[in-house]
Amino acid sequence: MTYNLETAEHPENLRRVSIDPVSRVEGHGKVTLLLDDHNKVHQVRLHIVEFRGFEKFIQGRPYWEVPVAVQRLCGICPVSHHLAASKAMDIIVGARKITPTAEKLRRLMHYGQMLQSHALHFFHLSTPDLLFGFDSEPTRRNIVGIAAAYPDLAKQGILLRKYGQEVIRMTAGKRVHGTGSVPGGVNKALTLAERDELLKDIYQIIGWSRDAVHLIQKIHTQDPGLYNSFGIFRSNFMSLAGNNGDMDFYHGALRARDDDGNIIFDGIDYQEYDRHIAEAVKPWSYMKFPYIRSLGQEEGWYKVGPLARVQNCDQISTPLAEHERREFVDYAGGSPMHAPLANHWTRMIEMLYAAEAIKELLHDDDILGTDLMTSGERQLEGVGVIEAPRGTLFHHYRVNEDDLITMANLIVSTTNNNQAMNEAVRHVAKRYLSGREVTEGLLNHIEVAIRAFDPCLSCATHALGKMPLTVELVDPDGSIVHALSRE
Amino acid sequence: MSDTFTLDGKTISFTEGQTIMQAATDAGVYIPHLCYLPELKPHGSCKLCTVKINGRETSSCTMRAAAGMVVESDTEEINSQRRALIHMLFVEGNHLCPTCEVSGNCKLQATAYHLGFMSPQFDHFFPIRRVDASHPDIWLDFNRCILCSLCVQASRDVDGKNVFGLSGRGIKSRLIVNSKSGKLADTDMAVTDKAAQVCPVGVILKKRTAFKTPIGERTYDKKPISEVPDTPAKER
Numbered sequence: 001m002t003y004n005l006e007t008a009e010h011p012e013n014l015r016r017v018s019i020d021p022v023s024r025v026e027g028h029g030k031v032t033l034l035l036d037d038h039n040k041v042h043q044v045r046l047h048i049v050e051f052r053g054f055e056k057f058i059q060g061r062p063y064w065e066v067p068v069a070v071q072r073l074c075g076i077c078p079v080s081h082h083l084a085a086s087k088a089m090d091i092i093v094g095a096r097k098i099t100p101t102a103e104k105l106r107r108l109m110h111y112g113q114m115l116q117s118h119a120l121h122f123f124h125l126s127t128p129d130l131l132f133g134f135d136s137e138p139t140r141r142n143i144v145g146i147a148a149a150y151p152d153l154a155k156q157g158i159l160l161r162k163y164g165q166e167v168i169r170m171t172a173g174k175r176v177h178g179t180g181s182v183p184g185g186v187n188k189a190l191t192l193a194e195r196d197e198l199l200k201d202i203y204q205i206i207g208w209s210r211d212a213v214h215l216i217q218k219i220h221t222q223d224p225g226l227y228n229s230f231g232i233f234r235s236n237f238m239s240l241a242g243n244n245g246d247m248d249f250y251h252g253a254l255r256a257r258d259d260d261g262n263i264i265f266d267g268i269d270y271q272e273y274d275r276h277i278a279e280a281v282k283p284w285s286y287m288k289f290p291y292i293r294s295l296g297q298e299e300g301w302y303k304v305g306p307l308a309r310v311q312n313c314d315q316i317s318t319p320l321a322e323h324e325r326r327e328f329v330d331y332a333g334g335s336p337m338h339a340p341l342a343n344h345w346t347r348m349i350e351m352l353y354a355a356e357a358i359k360e361l362l363h364d365d366d367i368l369g370t371d372l373m374t375s376g377e378r379q380l381e382g383v384g385v386i387e388a389p390r391g392t393l394f395h396h397y398r399v400n401e402d403d404l405i406t407m408a409n410l411i412v413s414t415t416n417n418n419q420a421m422n423e424a425v426r427h428v429a430k431r432y433l434s435g436r437e438v439t440e441g442l443l444n445h446i447e448v449a450i451r452a453f454d455p456c457l458s459c460a461t462h463a464l465g466k467m468p469l470t471v472e473l474v475d476p477d478g479s480i481v482h483a484l485s486r487e
Numbered sequence: 488m489s490d491t492f493t494l495d496g497k498t499i500s501f502t503e504g505q506t507i508m509q510a511a512t513d514a515g516v517y518i519p520h521l522c523y524l525p526e527l528k529p530h531g532s533c534k535l536c537t538v539k540i541n542g543r544e545t546s547s548c549t550m551r552a553a554a555g556m557v558v559e560s561d562t563e564e565i566n567s568q569r570r571a572l573i574h575m576l577f578v579e580g581n582h583l584c585p586t587c588e589v590s591g592n593c594k595l596q597a598t599a600y601h602l603g604f605m606s607p608q609f610d611h612f613f614p615i616r617r618v619d620a621s622h623p624d625i626w627l628d629f630n631r632c633i634l635c636s637l638c639v640q641a642s643r644d645v646d647g648k649n650v651f652g653l654s655g656r657g658i659k660s661r662l663i664v665n666s667k668s669g670k671l672a673d674t675d676m677a678v679t680d681k682a683a684q685v686c687p688v689g690v691i692l693k694k695r696t697a698f699k700t701p702i703g704e705r706t707y708d709k710k711p712i713s714e715v716p717d718t719p720a721k722e723r
Binding site for chain 2: 060061062064065067068069072093172173174177178179180182187188373402403404
């Protein structure tokens with residue numbers, strides 16, 4: 001399943017091209033390519049250059065601090081870490097089953113996050129590539145260019161994101177880094193006024209989400225030669241699956257399929273995830289490489305995220321999203337679609353599902369309830385897993401008798417996609433760059449492949465417009481022969 | 488019989504034996520402070536309540552009011568000194584408000600907001616301090632200690648237990664637990680003790696209660712500290 005471009009046989013005689021940092025993704029990462037004198041690609045690596053250390057410095061802190069502390073990993077989807085940690089701490093406080101009000105409020109928070117994160121990625125980060133073209137004029141290839149050419153679309157993207165942020169604010173207390181979820185439940189319900197405020201716009205939000213699905217469906221199906229093959233690689237895929245195989249972002253059991261769609265495992269209680277998933281380390285990246293134990297490191301890597309989830313579930317419980325899922329599955333032709341760019345289509349199906357799920361919850365009086373927290377027999381170890389916008393997110397903790405954390409292991413969504421992104425980048429490099437003069441447009445092809453996975457490379461934020469891209473071609477003796485920069 | 492002095496031009500009544508801080512508080516005028524609590528004997532250690540009386544600086548929590556005093560408190564000169572003090576308290580400890588369970592209920596944080604102190608400009612010390620979670624109901628996070636010594640006083644004078652003490656000198660001063668092991672579990676401290684209620688920051692904390700008050704409902708979300716200066720910790 002791999003393209004064998006991970007390590008060149010004789011790197012000493014090759015030129016190095018780097019894309020540093022990769023732009024229009026969350027966090028910092030870089031891509032390095034090793035080329036010979038004929039520009040043939042011999043090695044491609046996506047490096048994660050930041051080291052975060054949360055697993056270490058959360059040790060020695062009390063368990064109730066963890067859901068608030070670890071969410072600081074990220075400014076884009078902190079709710080994922082907030083909830084995954086809370087779910088692990090539910091186990092610690094003996095609250096394997098929290099109250100209906102608490103679960104529905106957490107779900108509402110999470111769907112708000114899926115909505116805002118997917119909207120941000122599609123409208124702000126990806127439409128410039130998808131609507132203008134991968135090698136279009138770079139000064140225009142950004143959200144400002146989109147706002148000028150497609151003002152209604154840009155506005156919808158901004159308002160969709162804003163709505164999701166408001167859902168988070170009302171459930172977590174703040175748009176970013178709230179405190180709503182606590183071990184064993186939540187600390188606040190929605191007020192009637194807040195519920196009514198959200199109800200006012202939800203039908204518009206569903207409508208725009210549906211339009212977004214149709215937009216990306218049209219873009220994809222109009223150019224199948226590109227969209228069905230760009231950066232393609234075959235792989236296993238994994239996600240949580242809810243009751244009856246429903247798509248479920250908040251809770252479920254682990255399910256993995258092979259590249260033909262056959263079940264590898266299903267119904268796995270994620271408390272036992274480490275019996276099924278292992279992590280490998282490579283010397284050139286701070287990010288680990290997870291794999292399915294039964295298949296081994298070479299064959300056991302997998303992808304997560306929208307493309308995996310939409311094809312891993314048996315159905316979606318809301319009608320409009322389910323209709324769009326079926327359209328997608330029909331288009332795929334009965335076997336799993338592996339094209340990375342299909343992530344965009346499935347991501348918008350998920351955004352529509354999140355919007356519909358928000359609507360259903362807003363009509364459920366449990367979200368106004370007062371039964372917010374529960375607890376039971378204290379435990380010393382807990383695992384929390386959630387489907388974050390970018391894929392399956394694992395939080396695993398051990399807590400001592402004094403209530404302090406003694407061990408933390410996080411496998412974040414982008415880590416699960418590490419090998420997958422590397423494979424996509426290698427395919428694109430081989431297909432589009434090898435043997436040709438390197439241009440900004442060609443290098444953007446590599447970034448397009450990475451962006452399809454919506455990676456959060458360090459689970460950190462970056463400032464729009466302040467990520468210059470500099471590409472240098474360096475001879476074996478270290479002199480720069482060609483340089484491109486984008487301010 | 489009451490007499491009067493002026494505080495920032497406002498006439499303040501006082502009774503015999505009252506301090507400037509007590510008289511100002513009774514009159515509804517806020518003077519920033521961290522180591523003063525009405526129910527404990529004032530000791531003037533944090534210096535945040537420093538005012539100018541007839542041109543001379545002194546701690547308002549320990550200075551008795553006298554008729555005809557001209558007291559200045561809310562001036563740019565004095566507030567600038569208070570900001571510097573707050574500044575030093577923040578950089579000398581490890582005050583990580585974003586993940587602190589006392590955020591929104593913390594007097595240090597609320598006083599900083601009151602004084603318009605938003606971010607430090609001195610280098611942080613990042614001292615290595617420990618956590619003591621040995622007690623079944625209370626945990627201690629020494630990272631946040633500002634050495635106000637209210638817990639020392641409350642434990643000794645109110646609880647009669649002498650659980651806490653200050654050790655060391657100058658920059659090496661630190662809060663300690665008076666037990667052979669140095670652990671709180673080896674003292675007779677109880678969660679209902681006065682010493683467990685007086686910490687103005689996030690050192691002495693009741694276990695398993697964190698983050699149960701939502702953002703918007705915490706003490707200083709609702710009112711600035713100038714309006715609720717001495718809310719007991721258990722209500723914060």
